[in-house]
Amino acid sequence: MRARLSFVFVVCGCFFTFLAVGQENKKIPPTQAGQHVGETATVCGTVASEHFASTSKGQPTFINLDEPYPRQIFTILIWGSDRAAFGQIPKRLCITGTISSYRGIPEIIARKPSQIRPD
Helix, strand or coil: CHHHHHHHHHHHHHHHHHHHHHHHCCEECHHHHHHHCCCEEEEEEEEEEEEECCCCCCCCEEEEECCCCCCCCCEEEECHHHHCCCCCCCCEEEEEEECEEECCEEEEECCCHHHEEEC
8 A cells, every 4th residue: 555655646746747847848929928927938039129228227138029128028137247148149039937027027037148048
């Protein structure tokens, strides 16, 4: 009985691990990112605008996918303290991270270059 119960726990654990990994690798377009706030996902799109706010607090860089500012639908935020680690940003890209929302616009904060890759 104990072996059978252990087997059930192992199978359930593998199943839920598989589900969790699948959620992290979910590829979604920028238009659907707002439906996934709080989730870890991969958002893929085309860079529509990019702005380095050098005089703003934290010196953020805003990269908007598919629609430019001020009609942006999804933003990648790179803080000035992390900016030097990032090289050239590809025109079409995917970013992986936790989707949050700032003033109603979904965003992912990119802290390391490995989060961004060409699509």
